[in-house]
Structures are given as C-alpha cells and as structure tokens.
Amino acid sequence: xxxxxxxxxxxxxxxxxxxxxxxxxxxxxxxxxxxxxxxxxxxxxxxxxxxxxxxxxxxxxxxxxxxxxxxxxxxxxxxxxxxxxxxxxxxxxxxxxxxxxxxxxxxxxxxxxxxxxxxxxxxxxxxxxxxxxxxxxxxxxxxxxxxxxxxxxxxxxxxxxxxxxxxxxxxxxxxxxxxxxxxxxxxxxxxx
Numbered sequence: 284x285x286x287x288x289x290x291x292x293x294x295x296x297x298x299x300x301x302x303x304x305x306x307x308x309x310x311x312x313x314x315x316x317x318x319x320x321x322x323x324x325x326x327x328x329x330x331x332x333x334x335x336x337x338x339x340x341x342x343x344x345x346x347x348x349x350x351x352x353x354x355x356x357x358x359x360x361x362x363x364x365x366x367x368x369x370x371x372x373x374x375x376x377x378x379x380x381x382x383x384x385x386x387x388x389x390x391x392x393x394x395x396x397x398x399x400x401x402x403x404x405x406x407x408x409x410x411x412x413x414x415x416x417x418x419x420x421x422x423x424x425x426x427x428x429x430x431x432x433x434x435x436x437x438x439x440x441x442x443x444x445x446x447x448x449x450x451x452x453x454x455x456x457x458x459x460x461x462x463x464x465x466x467x468x469x470x471x472x473x474x475x
Contacts (some may be wrong), residue, residue: 306349307356314359315347315386321418322409329369329407329452329459343367364464368409369450373460374400376427376449381465386436390449390465394430400460402428402452409462410436416458427451 311386318327323340330339374397382389386435388408396402404427410419425432436445447465452458 284295284343293363297443303356307359310356310359314352314361314472315344315381317416318361318366319344319347320418325420328369328456329371330367331371331459342370358446363411363446366464367462368448369407369459369462371459371461372399373404373451373453373458375460376406376463378449378463378465381447383436386438386441388434388436388447389431390433390447391431392449394428396428400451401454402426403454404460405454406432407450407452407459408432408434409448409450410434410440410444411448412440412443413446415439 319340322343324373326339326343328339330343332339332342336345346367351362354360354363374395376392378390378392380389387423390408394402402461405422406425406427406429408421408424410415410421412419419437421434432449433473446464449465450462451460
C-alpha cells in the first residue's frame with residue numbers, strides 16, 4: 284500500500300496579498316452591482332452610453348463606481364446625489380417644489396420647451412427605498428407640459444428613507460434626460 288502526501292510543489296506560489304485599494308475597489312463593485320442590477324433593463328433603455336461602453340448598464344456602473352460611492356474603505360456608502368440613473372439628450376428637469384403628505388408625493392417643475400424638451404415628454408419617477416433596498420419605477424404619471432406630478436407611495440414606504448429621481452423620456456421612448464435627484468430632506472413633509 285502506498286501513501287501519498289499532498290505537499291506544495293516548488294512551482295506553487297503563496298496567494299498574493301490584497302491591498303486595501305483592491306479591497307475598496309471590490310467593495311465598490313459589489314455595492315454598485317447590488318444597487319444597479321434591478322434596473323439593468325431600464326438603464327440599457329435610458330442611459331445613453333459613451334462610445335467606450337457597450338451598454339447603458341455598464342456606463343451607469345462605471346459612473347457609480349467613480350462618483351456615486353463615498354468614504355474610505357471599509358466604511359463606504361452611496362452618495363445618492365451623484366448617482367445618475369438616466370443620461371441622454373433631452374433637457375433635464377429642474378424641480379421647483381416637492382411636498383410629501385404622508386403617502387402622497389407632489390412635485391412641480393419649471394416648463395421650458397426647446398428642441399430637446401417637448402411638451403409630451405413623459406415624466407418618470409424612480410423611487411429608491413434605502414430601508415428596504417428596492418426600486419419602484421413609476422411611469423405615465425405626467426408629461427413635461429403638466430409642470431406637476433402626484434404619486435401615491437405604498438403603505439409600506441411611509442416611514443422608510445426614500446430617494447427620488449425624476450427624468451423625462453421622449454414620446455418614442457428612444458431618448459431620455461439626465462435624471463434629477465431629489466434629496467429626502469427636500470421633500471418637506473406636510474405633517475411636520
């Protein structure tokens with residue numbers, strides 16, 4: 284009977300040490316994938332990539348890793364204001380007021396029509412529920428010329444930390460504006 288002992292060969296090398304910069308990059312990639320994956324189809328439709336990216340998702344991913352994550356490893360967090368969830372040629376929205384009355388969110392904006400801002404551009408509201416870690420995409424709520432939007436939030440969102448992004452999509456669905464981030468504190472509650 285022969286006995287074999289598994290010993291490292293002369294050619295095997297010890298595992299390379301991983302630097303803190305590599306660990307930080309890995310954590311950023313993991314955070315970005317977890318955050319953007321539910322929106323992959325949306326991003327591929329409404330995040331117009333630069334030529335160096337193969338899809339809207341990869342362009343949004345790259346921008347998120349570069350600009351949308353703040354802090355020092357191992358304490359990293361999202362900088363929601365720097366995260367873009369759409370990118371295109373349409374004119375961006377500029378919010379004038381935002382009011383949250385319990386479950387009702389009401390937004391108003393300035394209407395400014397131009398060759399890249401048509402009256403029938405569709406307003407799309409993306410809501411990120413930070414507490415639950417999920418997105419809600421709300422469509423067909425308003426058009427650019429309406430200058431206002433009202434959206435009922437689910438009962439389960441009432442006490443959660445919410446982040447809002449508003450964008451416009453062209454009538455044919457082929458182009459979008461850059462998303463506009465609305466900080467939760469900017470959504471004044473009518474109850475307080």
